[in-house]
Amino acid sequence: MRRIFKTHYNQDIDLFRDGIDRNIYCGLLVILLLLPLSVGSFWLGEISYALILSITSVGLMLLTGFAGQVSIGHGAFVGIGAYANAVLLTSGLPLPLSIIGAVVISTLVGALLGYPALRLSGLYLAMATLAFTFIVEHVFVHWESMTGGFGGMSVPAGVILNYSIMEGVSFYYLCLLSAVGALLLARNILRSPTGRAFVSIRDSEVAAQSMGVNLASKKTTAFALSAGFAGLSGALLAHRIGSLAPDAFGVLLSIQLLLMVVVGGLGSLHGAIFGAIFVSMLPQIIAVFRDTLPDSLAQQPGLEPGLFGAILVAFVLFEPAGINGRWQKVKAYFAHFPMHRKATFRRQKNFTKSERFR
Amino acid sequence: MTLLNVRDLTLSFGGVKAVNAISFDIQAGEIFTIIGPNGAGKTTLFNLLSRIYRPTGGEITFDGMNITNVAAHRIAKLGIARTFQNIELFEHASVLHNLLVGRQAHVETNVLQEMLFLPSVRKRELEHRDVAERVIELLRLEHARDELIANLPYGVRKIVEIARALCTQPKLLLLDEPSSGLNPEETHDIGFWIRDIRDDLGITIALVEHDMGLVGRVSDRVMAIDQGQMVAVGRPDEVRQNPQVLSAYLGIPS
Ligand SMILES: Nc1ncnc2c1ncn2[C@@H]1O[C@H](COP(=O)(O)OP(=O)(O)OP(=O)(O)O)[C@@H](O)[C@H]1O
Numbered sequence: 305m306r307r308i309f310k311t312h313y314n315q316d317i318d319l320f321r322d323g324i325d326r327n328i329y330c331g332l333l334v335i336l337l338l339l340p341l342s343v344g345s346f347w348l349g350e351i352s353y354a355l356i357l358s359i360t361s362v363g364l365m366l367l368t369g370f371a372g373q374v375s376i377g378h379g380a381f382v383g384i385g386a387y388a389n390a391v392l393l394t395s396g397l398p399l400p401l402s403i404i405g406a407v408v409i410s411t412l413v414g415a416l417l418g419y420p421a422l423r424l425s426g427l428y429l430a431m432a433t434l435a436f437t438f439i440v441e442h443v444f445v446h447w448e449s450m451t452g453g454f455g456g457m458s459v460p461a462g463v464i465l466n467y468s469i470m471e472g473v474s475f476y477y478l479c480l481l482s483a484v485g486a487l488l489l490a491r492n493i494l495r496s497p498t499g500r501a502f503v504s505i506r507d508s509e510v511a512a513q514s515m516g517v518n519l520a521s522k523k524t525t526a527f528a529l530s531a532g533f534a535g536l537s538g539a540l541l542a543h544r545i546g547s548l549a550p551d552a553f554g555v556l557l558s559i560q561l562l563l564m565v566v567v568g569g570l571g572s573l574h575g576a577i578f579g580a581i582f583v584s585m586l587p588q589i590i591a592v593f594r595d596t597l598p599d600s601l602a603q604q605p606g607l608e609p610g611l612f613g614a615i616l617v618a619f620v621l622f623e624p625a626g627i628n629g630r631w632q633k634v635k636a637y638f639a640h641f642p643m644h645r646k647a648t649f650r651r652q653k654n655f656t657k658s659e660r661f662r
Numbered sequence: 663m664t665l666l667n668v669r670d671l672t673l674s675f676g677g678v679k680a681v682n683a684i685s686f687d688i689q690a691g692e693i694f695t696i697i698g699p700n701g702a703g704k705t706t707l708f709n710l711l712s713r714i715y716r717p718t719g720g721e722i723t724f725d726g727m728n729i730t731n732v733a734a735h736r737i738a739k740l741g742i743a744r745t746f747q748n749i750e751l752f753e754h755a756s757v758l759h760n761l762l763v764g765r766q767a768h769v770e771t772n773v774l775q776e777m778l779f780l781p782s783v784r785k786r787e788l789e790h791r792d793v794a795e796r797v798i799e800l801l802r803l804e805h806a807r808d809e810l811i812a813n814l815p816y817g818v819r820k821i822v823e824i825a826r827a828l829c830t831q832p833k834l835l836l837l838d839e840p841s842s843g844l845n846p847e848e849t850h851d852i853g854f855w856i857r858d859i860r861d862d863l864g865i866t867i868a869l870v871e872h873d874m875g876l877v878g879r880v881s882d883r884v885m886a887i888d889q890g891q892m893v894a895v896g897r898p899d900e901v902r903q904n905p906q907v908l909s910a911y912l913g914i915p916s
């Protein structure tokens with residue numbers, strides 16, 4: 305078992321706990337950088353997709369996993385990012401600027417949504433964000449001059465310095481750069497006062513307030529940030545799918561995104577990444593699953609959303625801490641082997657809390 | 663010097679006047695205890711002082727400033743910190759994390775600087791940590807520093823809540839039943855902490871307390887309230903002997 309000997313406060317503030325952690329993450333980054341050398345274009349595309357999803361996942365994790373605000377509206381932000389990027393590219397902006405523009409636009413819309421959402425929480429907030437998904441989808445359909453409506457909109461090829469990013473390897477690097485950047489930004493937020501304020505809002509609003517946390521401003525910040533992350537991943541996603549249609553960014557995507565953070569494990573950036581990997585592999589998993597089912601079931605139209613629902617329920621029931629929680633348990637098992645105690649992770653009920661001042 | 667002045671403070675929930683035209687003041691450097699039977703309105707009074715509730719009438723002046731309409735999140739910065747009767751800690755965070763949230767009122771960096779973790783952010787973080795560590799040392803919480811709140815026993819949580827309030831570096835500390843749920847030894851310790859906080863840190867303390875032994879040991883002055891109204895105020899032994907206070911507790915008409 306590894307014990308960390310602390311000699312300076314900086315060790316609790318730094319990006320990595322210690323040298324071993326730093327080497328592990330840097331090693332992982334090197335592997336990802338070298339990946340195109342050894343992996344075919346199909347898998348490179350799939351990994352790019354996982355990286356794109358992990359950007360939204362990290363953003364949604366900030367909002368839902370850390371600040372405790374549920375959103376079934378993030379599909380809409382991904383859509384806003386995708387359409388904004390496509391529209392800006394069409395208008396002749398170079399690619400880096402169009403992506404930045406997409407991020408800015410979705411961040412602003414996120415802040416706007418955050419404002420009415422201030423007074424809502426829990427189920428009501430979920431419903432409001434769900435309604436937001438419908439509104440945005442409606443706008444995509446009816447603002448034809450901008451989005452092409454149901455006819456769809458083709459995304460112009462992205463070019464950086466005369467170099468097409470549509471080609472697999474460069475697109476992969478763009479996704480990798482964005483995902484690592486997003487992860488770093490999120491990590492920085494979490495190790496500074498804003499991140500702690502998010503957690504405090506999640507765990508007790510009245511205490512947070514009494515400690516000087518401005519609930520309105522922090523919740524708006526959380527919405528804006530997570531919308532910005534979703535916008536970035538939408539901008540990249542636009543290039544992956546090539547042609548945008550309104551129904552790609554509907555409720556199903558939003559639920560899939562929420563599934564991602566819950567399955568990954570709320571309240572952890574590792575969880576956000578695990579969740580993104582899981583959801584990006586879902587189509588393959590479902591394809592395999594479909595093959596094993598009798599035809600009459602496999603051809604049912606509702607199979608995918610049904611499966612999402614079933615997975616979500618299964619995790620909430622059996623592993624509320626998500627894949628990350630499972631991973632922590634496995635790690636603890638080996639760290640303490642053969643002395644591990646089963647009770648370490650037993651769920652405890654707590655009766656001290658009262659709802660009186662909520 | 664008067665630190666806190668409350669005039670005719672009133673709050674009604676529908677028809678119930680939970681706090682009814684209460685007036686009192688707290689002097690800088692004193693330990694002021696509020697007693698009263700269950701449902702008397704003690705916690706509601708604290709919630710009014712920390713601006714969680716908006717009074718329907720009256721005025722609160724703190725340190726020469728009218729705070730009756732100040733937003734709740736600005737109260738900590740002005741110098742009022744509090745604990746809660748039913749412990750409101752951040753359950754899924756470490757003790758250190760909880761204490762650092764106590765520094766929120768003094769945060770001067772914005773989210774853009776924090777996203778990039780500029781050197782100024784690190785500098786401020788180290789300062790906040792320093793304050794938190796001093797409180798940890800004062801309340802002997804070293805052993806629990808990195809524990810999650812959810813894994814701590816009740817008694818330690820109570821101390822952590824006081825520690826978190828101290829991290830805001832308040833002028834006035836409101837403690838809502840610091841000894842509730844504690845065993846006699848822990849209650850005894852709490853008495854010492856309360857005096858230490860006042861004597862060593864110079865923080866004025868207002869507390870709500872049911873344990874009359876503790877009240878007698880720590881308080882400079884005691885105020886008794888019943889059904890939202892003030893019944894008596896004075897030295898601990900005076901108030902305890904007051905016939906109206908006795909009848910409020912025992913239900914005997916005086
Ligand atoms: N949010 C609320 N809505 C309606 N009524 C409330 C609310 N909070 C308190 N009350 C009522 O106000 C009165 C005073 O309650 P309060 O919690 O202040 O009592 P207390 O003196 O703190 O009692 P205890 O010793 O049990 O903590 C009670 O009658 C209570 O039912």
Ligand SMILES: [Mg+2]
Binds near residue numbers: 704705747
């Ligand atoms: Mg009370």
